[in-house]
Amino acid sequence: MEEKMADYGKIEKAAKTRKTVFSTITYILLIFWAVIVLFPFYWMILTSVKSYGAYNSEYIPAFFTRSPTLQNYADAFTAVPLGRYFANTVIFTIVTTAVMIVVITLAAFAFARLDFRGKNIAFILFLSLMMIPNELVIITNFVTITNLNMRNTFSGLILPSVTSVFYIYLLKENFEQIPDSLYYAAKVDGTSDLKYLLRVMIPISKPTLITITILKVIECWNSYVWPRLITDDENYFLVSNGIQEIRENGFGRENIPAMMAAVVVISLPLIILFLIFRKKVMAGVSRGGTKG
Structure with missing residues (x-):
């Protein structure tokens, strides 16, 4: 033993x-x-935080600096209108995200809960749009916006980004996890579809909606190709395509420390946003991808 x-x-x-x-x-x-x-x-x-002289005098890159400076950050807001780029980006991000949330919520509700002829076929065709390369969509959008004389306008920047097939699919899958009995009980009580959506489905799906909102904010903030293509007026530059303006007409191609200071300033809001809402992002993605 x-x-x-x-x-x-x-x-x-x-x-x-x-x-x-x-x-x-x-x-x-x-x-x-x-x-x-x-x-x-x-x-x-x-x-x-390295000075221009200290950076250029380093034959071997140093992994620390004994004389940090914040002058590069001051130059980031004086050499170019970085504040205007920030304001434009904030407007573009808030309006685009708000409109998109409304659009995809109504679309996801229609596909998840309403019954109408050809719904499944329409949804399959809708999903097939994900197979179209983004480059082709950009070309089509560019021609459309140009023909409507909406270049160098916030409307031209915002309209092509107010919907997303993937986000509609993600939210639809989340809506379908809500028991049908809640919907039928609400209909018996005389609740309209819109009221049911606002009072039942949206509160239950709040984690997924928060996730989509954060992901869309990041997408808008990092948007480069479309703003660069549709705007050539500095008054409508976003921070992403403003970086190119900073490099070419602000600090020059050799002032790397000032360029890095501008990149830090531009990246900081997204880093803070993700650190604050990282748990909600993970919860929303896992919830949207789980059935039952």
Whole structure:
């Protein structure tokens, strides 16, 4: 009996040792991967606090600086109208996201809850739009916006981005998880479809809607190709295509520290947004991708 207990203790000890070794290796790999991912951000911030002279005098790049400066950040707002780029981007992001949320919510509700002839076929055709390359859509949108004389306007920037097939699909899948009995009970009580959507479906699907909102905000903030294509007036530049203006007409191609300072300023809102809502993003994505 004692021998069996001793053998059991050895087996348990060996299992704990294997578990400890496995956990240690896992954490080492995670730390290594985190360093690889975060190092570009560290290098960007480090470069932004180096003076122009100190940066150019480094024959071998230094991983720290003894004389940090914030002058590059001051130059980021004086050499070019970075504040205007920020304001344009905020307007573009808020309006586009708000309109898109309304559009995709109504569309997802129609596909998930309403019954009408040809609904399944219409949804399949709708999903097939995801197979069209973005380049073809951009060309079509450019021709349409140009023919409507909407270049260099906020309307021209916003209209092509107020819907998303993927977000409609994601929200539709979330809506379909809500039991049909709630809908039928609401109809028996005389509740309209719009009231049911606002009072039942939207509150239940709040995590997914928050996720979609955050992802859309990030998408709008990072938008580059379409704003660059549809605007050539500096008054309508966003921060993304404003970076090119900063590089060409602001600091010049050699003033890398000032460029990095502008990039840090532009990236900071998205980093803060993700850090605040990261748990809601993960919860919304996992909820939208789970049936039952």
